[in-house]
Amino acid sequence: MFSVLKMKKYLGVFYLIALVVIYSTIAAQVPVDATAVVHPPAPVTGLTASDTDSDHGHSITVNWKPSTDDGGGANSVIGYRIMRSNSPEGPFDTVGIVPLGSKTFENSSSIEAGTTGFIPDDTNFYFRVDALTADPAVFSSSEGTGPVHSYGQWFNKGLYPVLWAVIIFTVLTVMFVSAAKKGKELYVRPLAGIEAVDDAIGRATEMGRPILYVFGLGTASDIATIASFTILSRVAKRVAEYQTSLIVPCYDPIVMAVAQDVVKTAYMDAGRPNDYKEDAVHFITNAQFAYVGAVNGIMLRELPATNIYMGKFFAESLMLAETGVVSGSIQIAGTDEIAQIPFFVVACDYTLIGEELFAASAYLGREPLLLGSLKAQDYAKAAVLVLALFGILAVNFAGDLGMAWLANFKELFKVID
Amino acid sequence: MELLGIWIGAILTLGIFSFLYKDNPVYKVTEAIFIGVSAGYYAIVYFFDSIYKKFWLGAVVAAEKDLMLYGGAVLGLLFLSRLYSKTSWIARWPLAFIVGATAGLYMMTYFVTNGMNQVASTISDVAQKSDLAGSSWAEVLGTYVILVGVVTGLIYFFFSKEHKGAFGAAAKVGIWFLMVTFGASFGYTVMSRMSLLIGRMDFLLGDWLRIIN
Numbered sequence: 001m002f003s004v005l006k007m008k009k010y011l012g013v014f015y016l017i018a019l020v021v022i023y024s025t026i027a028a029q030v031p032v033d034a035t036a037v038v039h040p041p042a043p044v045t046g047l048t049a050s051d052t053d054s055d056h057g058h059s060i061t062v063n064w065k066p067s068t069d070d071g072g073g074a075n076s077v078i079g080y081r082i083m084r085s086n087s088p089e090g091p092f093d094t095v096g097i098v099p100l101g102s103k104t105f106e107n108s109s110s111i112e113a114g115t116t117g118f119i120p121d122d123t124n125f126y127f128r129v130d131a132l133t134a135d136p137a138v139f140s141s142s143e144g145t146g147p148v149h150s151y152g153q154w155f156n157k158g159l160y161p162v163l164w165a166v167i168i169f170t171v172l173t174v175m176f177v178s179a180a181k182k183g184k185e186l187y188v189r190p191l192a193g194i195e196a197v198d199d200a201i202g203r204a205t206e207m208g209r210p211i212l213y214v215f216g217l218g219t220a221s222d223i224a225t226i227a228s229f230t231i232l233s234r235v236a237k238r239v240a241e242y243q244t245s246l247i248v249p250c251y252d253p254i255v256m257a258v259a260q261d262v263v264k265t266a267y268m269d270a271g272r273p274n275d276y277k278e279d280a281v282h283f284i285t286n287a288q289f290a291y292v293g294a295v296n297g298i299m300l301r302e303l304p305a306t307n308i309y310m311g312k313f314f315a316e317s318l319m320l321a322e323t324g325v326v327s328g329s330i331q332i333a334g335t336d337e338i339a340q341i342p343f344f345v346v347a348c349d350y351t352l353i354g355e356e357l358f359a360a361s362a363y364l365g366r367e368p369l370l371l372g373s374l375k376a377q378d379y380a381k382a383a384v385l386v387l388a389l390f391g392i393l394a395v396n397f398a399g400d401l402g403m404a405w406l407a408n409f410k411e412l413f414k415v416i417d
Numbered sequence: 418m419e420l421l422g423i424w425i426g427a428i429l430t431l432g433i434f435s436f437l438y439k440d441n442p443v444y445k446v447t448e449a450i451f452i453g454v455s456a457g458y459y460a461i462v463y464f465f466d467s468i469y470k471k472f473w474l475g476a477v478v479a480a481e482k483d484l485m486l487y488g489g490a491v492l493g494l495l496f497l498s499r500l501y502s503k504t505s506w507i508a509r510w511p512l513a514f515i516v517g518a519t520a521g522l523y524m525m526t527y528f529v530t531n532g533m534n535q536v537a538s539t540i541s542d543v544a545q546k547s548d549l550a551g552s553s554w555a556e557v558l559g560t561y562v563i564l565v566g567v568v569t570g571l572i573y574f575f576f577s578k579e580h581k582g583a584f585g586a587a588a589k590v591g592i593w594f595l596m597v598t599f600g601a602s603f604g605y606t607v608m609s610r611m612s613l614l615i616g617r618m619d620f621l622l623g624d625w626l627r628i629i630n
Contacts, residue, residue: 293436389568
């Protein structure tokens with residue numbers, strides 16, 4: 001986020017440099033014959049300027065019909081210069097130069113006032129376009145257009161396909177959640193990794209060793225961490241019932257706070273609130289490898305019988321899982337970080353791959369809300385599959401079957417952000 | 418001063434490496450230093466970045482105050498209610514806000530990246546008839562392997578249907594595709610980890626011991 005803001009701050013400078021580079025490139029490519037007399041080209045026509053649609057404001061789009069000397073006629077046009085002013089009389093300042101053949105230009109700026117080239121919303125501007133020739137002194141100016149002002153829109157029309165998808169998915173979710181609430185049995189296939197949790201807790205109890213639960217480096221707003229809270233709830237409840245111990249070292253203080261609540265509630269649900277220890281869930285540090293060092297230390301000193309890694313993991317995944325192997329623990333992992341799954345697959349006894357982690361929370365919780373949304377997700381996946389297969393057939397055979405309009409089927413899924 | 422920094426860095430690096438032998442007092446000390454320094458460092462960074470630079474300078478000192486920041490400050494203060502058991506329930510409100518707001522924000526991204534873009538890419542990846550004309554048999558095969566991989570991989574992630582019969586067979590093919598992908602990813606990432614080790618060795622043998630240039 002920081003880097004994006006920082007980039008926007010220098011957007012004006014970037015545009016200025018780009019203008020100079022484009023102009024000098026165009027000028028360098030066209031040989032200037034000092035003896036040739038260059039006549040002013042025909043000016044551009046049909047000039048219009050309007051607010052750029054589906055944006056946050058601070059942008060105006062200028063359109064025109066190219067000069068008749070652009071690619072034809074005297075063929076003297078080498079590009080167009082877009083000029084802007086606060087009044088119809090001028091003075092006009094250059095806001096952009098585009099190569100020959102261009103018909104449109106988007107004059108946009110950062111949303112931050114005070115930055116170079118800033119375009120304030122709701123302020124009138126006037127535009128004109130100059131058709132340029134190889135001789136900088138010879139050009140033709142169009143009629144001016146304006147006033148025009150920029151403003152932000154509430155809705156991005158480029159995202160309408162997503163809106164429809166969200167509406168359909170929401171309807172499906174509500175339907176399935178309602179069905180689940182009414183008692184309809186929604187099947188979720190067993191997941192080996194989750195089936196193994198109970199056995200692993202039993203093993204820990206028999207061995208008299210603790211269970212280590214690691215969230216990874218996710219924050220409380222990561223979907224993987226949220227799914228992990230549900231799994232922790234189940235694990236903590238079983239731990240309370242079996243009267244074994246639980247260690248949850250946390251990387252993020254907010255995750256720690258939520259995890260403490262989850263574990264405390266699980267102990268209460270198990271009817272053993274007095275067995276809950278506040279420091280079972282504790283904060284370590286916000287530094288990735290220092291956190292790994294600490295968790296590795298816990299593994300070798302406390303010798304947990306079971307290590308459960310559920311959440312968001314990055315480069316630390318293999319370091320943790322390898323140490324777990326050395327300490328002789330049973331290991332169950334799950335993450336939606338695709339790059340880290342291979343490490344868990346090789347070093348852990350059970351691994352929940354990607355979305356299985358989310359399914360696990362529904363499988364364990366058996367709550368109508370989670371089961372209903374899982375069922376809706378399956379339908380969404382089926383829709384993705386059907387649409388993709390239909391799209392492949394459409395782009396390959398629609399023309400042969402006289403349905404050329406279907407050939408652009410995939411355009412429906414292109415999102416303009 | 419730079420030399421002192423190199424020595425401290427080298428000793429701490431060796432302290433962490435001593436873990437490869439077994440857990441030992443040197444590792445414990447190094448680990449404690451690492452955790453303590455990093456926790457302290459981030460506490461200061463968060464204080465200055467969030468409370469001082471963002472809130473104090475942006476919402477208190479600035480001529481044009483950003484009033485939205487007061488909302489964040491209030492939520493932050495509510496979080497402190499956890500310090501007292503009787504008021505700890507209040508801390509659930511800022512948590513609910515964080516989780517709910519980000520889930521809502523992510524929803525659009527998820528739909529775009531995991532839904533719309535996947536459909537568009539699958540249609541594009543499986544080459545059209547016209548593209549295949551003149552392609553080698555390996556390229557043609559490749560496009561269909563991608564299609565089979567996408568379909569069977571997606572089937573594996575159906576949770577509300579038992580993996581039996583033809584559906585189960587397709588799911589099995591899907592998991593094979595996943596495992597082959599993971600294998601390739603594993604090899605690639607191991608190579609990048611090796612470069613991290615080389616970097617540390619370069620520091621120890623070059624900057625510290627000056628055995629290599």
